[in-house]
Amino acid sequence: MHDSPPTGSDPTMAAGTGPFGQVADERARDQTWLADSADRTILQTGSRPGLVPDPDAKPERLGRYLVLERLGAGGMGVVYAAFDPDLERKVAIKLIRGRADDAARARLQREAQAMAKLSHPAVVAVFDVGEYQGQLFVAMEFVRGETVAAWIRRSKRSWREVLAVFLAAGRGLAAAHDAGLVHRDFKPDNVLLDPDGRPKVTDFGLARAVGPGEAHLGHHETDGDQASEDRSVPVAALEPALVLAGEHALSGALSLPLTRLGAVMGTPAYMAAEQHRGLVADARTDQYAFCVSLFEALHGELPFAGSNLFELAGNVVAGRLREPTSGRRVPAFVQRALVRGLSPEPGRRWPDMHALLRALDRDPARTLRRLAGGGLLLALGAGAAVVATAAPDKCTGAAERLAGAWDEARADAVAAALRATGAPWADETWSIVRGGLDRYARTWSIIHEQTCMSHQRGEASGELLDLQMACLDERRDDLAAFVDVLAEADAGVAEQAVLTLAALPRVERCTDVLALRTGIPAPAADEEQEVAAIRGRLARARAELAAGRYPRAFELAHAAEADARRLGYRPLVAEAALRLGAVRQADGKADLAEAALDEAWAAALATRHDEVAAEAAIEQVAVVGRELARKDDGQRWAVTAGALVDRRGRDDDLAARLQVHLGNMYIRTGAIDQAVSALRRALVLYTAELGDSHPYVAAARTALGDALRRQGRFADAAAEHQRALRDTVAVYGPAHPQVAVARNNLGVAYGWLGRHDDAIVEYRAAIAVREQALGGDHPRVASARNNLATALLEQGRLDEAEAELQRAIAGFRRADHPDLADAENNLGNLHFAAGRPHDALAAYEAALAAETARLGPDALYTSLSRSNVGTALWQLGRLDDAERELRRSLAALERELPATHPYLAFPLLGLGAVLADRGDAHAGEAFLQRALALAEAQDDPGLRATVRSELARARAEKHHSSQPHAETLARARRDVEAALADLRRAGPLYAHAARRAEAFLAAP
Template sequence: MTDRAYADTLALSRTAVAEDRITPAPHDLTDAPLEPGHLLGRYIILERLGAGGMGVVYAAFDPGLDRKVALKLLGRPDEAPEGASLGPGARLLREAKALARLAHPNVVAVHDAGQIDGRVFVAMEFVPGVTLRHYLSQRTLHWRDILALFVAAGRGLQAAHAAGLIHRDFKPENVLVGDDGRVRVLDFGLARASVSEDSGILEQVLKASSDSASARERPPDGSGADFLLGSLVSVDSRLTRVGALIGTPAYMAPEQYMGLETSARSDQFSFCVSLWEAIHGAHPFGDGGAMALLQAISRGKLRAVPRDRRTPTWLTRALARGLAVDPLARWPDVGALLDVLERRALRSRRARAAGAAGLALGLLLGAGVWGYVRSDSRDQLCRDGALGLVGAWDPARRAEVHAALATTGRAHARATADRVVATLDAYAAAWAAGHADACRATHVRHEQSPELLDLRMTCLGERRRELAALTDLFVQTGPEVVDRALQAAAALTPVRRCSDPAALIAPAAPPDDPAARAQLQAVRQQLAEAKALFDAGRLPDGLARAEEAAAEAERVAHPPTQAEALYILGLLQNRAAEPRTAGATLTRAALVATASKLDELAARAMVELIACVGVYQTDTDQALRWSDLAGAMVQRLGPEGQVVEAKRLGHTGIVRQIRGEFAGARELHERALDLLDRPDQPDASALIGTLSNLGNTLSDLGLHAEAEASHRRAVALAEEFFGPDHPQTAALANNLGAALADTGRDDEAAALHERSLAIKERTYGPNHLSVAASLRNIAHIRLRQGALGEAQAILRRALAIRERTLGPDHPELAELLHDLGEVARRERRFPAAQALFRRALQLAEPAGLGNPHVLPLLLGLGQTALDAGDPVAAREPLRRALAAEPPGQAPARPHVSARLRLALAEALWIDPSLRAEARALAEQGRDMLSASASFVALHGDLEAWLSGHVLK
């Protein structure tokens, strides 16, 4: 039923007002529905959901992005030739373009739009749910709950206006309440990027009404508009058919009838009509039929508020201002109206008297907390708890956070601010619901002891402290925080853990001594701040705060707090390039957490040790032992441990990749994907990372089509989660570009790398380390294409960035020096190449032979000597490179290892006593590549060498 309701919303008939001229619905779509399984472009039809004047809506599957979509389909009518700017086809494309420009949690997302077989289509996110009208019709809600719904929708409308778009058809049928509780505005089929295209609904009606008498009447509010009223007596029937008057004109602003200039304030009028009707149960201008309604709207004649409706007078006054006939007399914009509604609702004496903290929170959340608040007097005691979030997440803090993030100057700032606010809205909603449930379990349902209530409230207090620390950080810091703000918001400790009695009872109780308790609270405050700094990427500040907290926790002698302090300190040490110190800290954290019966914390510490030891220290054997221990600990967590298990599998998969065990790595990443890619585990950031890791592994296996699909899905999800201009999206586009380059599609790869580079330069400026990474990718493509001079210039710019940022002796300079050495070698500037390779080795070798840069550098030295005609000199660096490979493991980069063996074979062959060894090396290199479809050219080189170098 929810799918059908959604389809009815998308396909809503509105032929009388949808365009500058009236166009009948195309008959071919409704007469010949597509059958399930039909392939329309890349979309697989699942079922037909509904039809209307705007076309037909199907549920479809998009295999490219591996998700279900709502596909609105419209054929090109005979009278609207291809390329026409009028008609439903052009209108539908305008709708898609308008929505595609928006990135807001309260606006339905558009994924794709275009034409297939002469039919215009729009692919939108499939959101099971019902229209706002249907939702309201099925419930008896308090006015505060209704207001929460509309404020959410209003924020979506506000986002559209900020993007320069006018909806022109806002009404309850064009608002969806999803099963996930989120409110979304949809159906921007009347949206315009400017007001110049509006022609006026009443004008076209008048043209169809021949010589009807007319009279001019000036509105009573003194606006300068003249309204034609007399001709309404002979209104054409088109205005009142199929839900026209009830469905659309009833919500239109006066200027929209008259063909005057429409603006965002026209949407404000429609919003206020809809909210008034929902709050008061009747249209604000009466129910007297078409003629009476239109006259009342044009005169601004509001009906009296029903006496049986107990709503505050400030709400009625606020809506009345938005319903003014003169647009200039309305609120300056929808955002100003919404701010007033939120602020007054929070301060309302009636709300406080009724214990309506849940409503105030619901308003500030904008995503619907209305469900858990009831007016039942039995639980009156439990409804004030949401006020506990004041200062951490209330309307004032919400506005501060949004403004702080949106005004940082980053290209993605506003979109990130919207997403962060929506994420924190949902978190605060869960907190409020958890607080109310904890209270009711003891005081209303009498199923929980006061002692357990105290534990749950203490846990909720910790979550509030964490939320407050993060929002403080957002408000107080500079633009760099916005780049990781969304990840930080998503990393807040889930509130649901405060509902797990077993987890709450297991740890040791806090000390009884008041002074010790106060000291413990101070430590926990430091930990909340350190975690916020870590999640936001402020590593030096976070490390200093975590060190203070860990030292204090040691003195307090409360093992659960000590374990958490060690864990957060270990995280920061690991990310701050102190892996050996981090390993010791995280090991202590795992041991103390295990002793304290904190199974989840122990498992998380062990999972972090997999990366700390296996990735940052390349001790893969030790890392795999930690993975086994973490796996055993995760089993004790049950279903709640799925996210931790997915992270364990992902980290272990990367370790397997380092060992060259690509098939095993693929299996681990796919298992992690199975755990994360489900509705009950909506961890978008982890899902995106897993898809990217899987794509990299598939590339290593030579499965390029599968790798490309995985990377493309990661990019698509990142564009939804982070936004198209976010640097994280840019990084994932880089990975996709690398996958395309592996298949020789250099032009497509270069376009992705250049897009990524442009995002990073806009975000960070031209001299950021991340910019250098994109420059290197572009240089590699130019190097393969033989544009050596261009590649050299790009690499020199990247090297200058790293030298300026990291210093002239940093190991990360080695890979760029290697690339410049390759350019010099191919240009046959052998002394310059040797100098570049040797300088790079001086930087890389102190880290040990396990440094991944050492082997390519030694290979470069050997290859340069061979090219210069000195095979004897080539042997020493090539043998050193061979010795640098980990014994007993498959090579991490088989093409590098195979090329090394070919080069060493060439260097040895001139000595007859070494020819058997040379041929054996070449055979090893060939066998390394035989299991892969990649590196065909290198495989051919090895086969050719072996054919020409036969032992006698």
């Protein structure tokens, strides 16, 4: 089990900007849990030459849309990438083959209008419908990615990965049904995966756009008012039609081999019995096609056999479901849900898609912990759920075996400890912890009893019984260790209690037969007791680490590692080194963590201890890739970790954690697109494994929100932080300090959207929660005040902002807190906006001194403060001093950051303005050109306007010094006038830039 949750952030600054709007970085210093304009993408489709009007002729325009390129062709037509000049966006356009009659045109218009009203992240958006030379076309969202069919073929996928994708796609299908839409052609080729791994269902209802004379294989379209009743050709009617009409092409299709119907023929492979009978296709028909698609994706073969269409149809209508032959592991609860959805009679399927999705998402391995009693048991080794019967006497009494680990006396001790802290949220936390520990104990008892019963029935060997009982003994020790820590809770442990509970190793792993039979060598008989004692201390170290008590965790892990070395039992050495590495990492000692994890990985690999080897490699991604910023080494560890996780095959917990660490590594190294993709994958895995209301899910969502913000997708970031706040309240209750972290992050997101009123509401709520939980002098209260001040500053409420900043600075100083420099920088921003350059310089210099003492003279955050100092010096006319500080800042940032990083814009802007003011307009223009390229990529109109204004001034000055050209000067004045209009709208932070623009325009 993992030693720490996914990392998120509690930024200390909301929109904390320096001169020219420079962002003072929002650092994740509060290491706690709480860390879509849709992407434009290419719509992929399989190529079928000859089925489009003229596959080689690309029209220049389709309606108002400018055609860019031909993307591919399918059974219904050809798909183009195009540009919408009215809305300035890229779209995908499907040009439907065959000429449209009035009925087809009306049907498509209705379908498109209905689709345009459906807004769901798992459905490709339809924007418009039109006509080109008698042929209909549909303009849709431009989706870059691949079909689910291609995704499945490209690599071996675990059943959990496949199920997670189909659950998300199914929600889109359900949303369409709720809106009154039926797909009628759902299949893996009609579901796209965007670069973030999110599925999007496409081609809703478009099969119905084909005219009566254009019906393709297996479909017939009715006319006029009956268009809503989409009927298919009955199988019995096909053969006479062939004879009478002489449709040789259709006759040939009927004899095609159907071993890969989904690839060869498309629709027939996914047609329900009612379609073969010629009856109405409705939402239950879509449900059937969804189940066929998921069955095929999981098993690698279709659910109904058939060497041709007639044979297939006969099996579908009769409900002759074949036994899968691929040997792939598919859980019984999934198989049961699919079998019902594949019923030949629509009335015997699930009531709707929502019911089917609930059944598919009801993983017993996940929900077992939430059972109120022992009525549902795991049939170990078979993956099925069975109703419990009376157990033999020798298999009863499992609950009594937990005495001393979790019982009423232990519960009373934990409750007393939590309440003794006096925290206002203690009772709610106790309720959450009590419920979680009770569920854990019940799950342990159920699995313990069922393990015994399976052996008694002859379903499990004595060897397997020993392995499972040893695993259960370890989980009991883990439970006892975690309860020990909670029973000694101080205020810090009480705050982390829910996280401590979440870090408990999952007892369901004791049902994973393949994982248990790893071949790890057993200790010698005379060493078994000592090995058990050392593992007990490691369990306690894990619990202390989860509770945030790092010194005690280190003490235990270090002693256990020494004893494991002395004993010489290498699997135990691997376990101890892993624990020690995790503690070192949490305590900020990355170099020591790397060494310990290296040893853990090597010892685990040598002894086939795959779980420890995988965990060690995953943690190296965090230590080496994120903490030490060695991206290439981090990626190599990620490849190793991925291979180990794949070999285990059933651990989405580890797979999700790997993606979280990759996402955080990519954020640290500036690869934000890759970070977003990794964190989305983590969120899918965690949600599928743990459900929505889990701390790991909230933390992964928070990290994703942070990555989206850095990507400039502020609306998407705010949406993720809104959901993270909702989940955090559900997990912790409304008064817990963790809720303040979530509110703080949401305030940051609102600030970047310019929704400062909303940001202020969230910051004030965060302050109220923290003051009640932690007291008014706590540095986290100061952090929220610091953020509140930046939002007030953005609104021009300078007096209120200054009052909050002074309180924040006082709080940080009392605690000797590292965020003091951030607050000093924000105070400088305020003075700068108010036109008080001497006060601004004093505040910036205080921030620079604090950062230099803490981080060194040329560290990243020190250099950002130095840039602010340089800008203030420039405003005071001290150009030599300003140039010195700005050049030093720029050089340090260029060493730390990629050339395209937005932070570089600020010293470049300041340096360009300083040089232009000194009369070296040519050199100033070069710096300003670089600054403009970086500013254009940011969603900050004030910054862009400032750079444009300074660049126009520099160009005018350059021409003025060498006999000015009238048109050049006139153009410069126009550029400054345009920039000034933006600067006046941008707020007080850009007041100085606006005053310089006004002075330029007022000059002769």
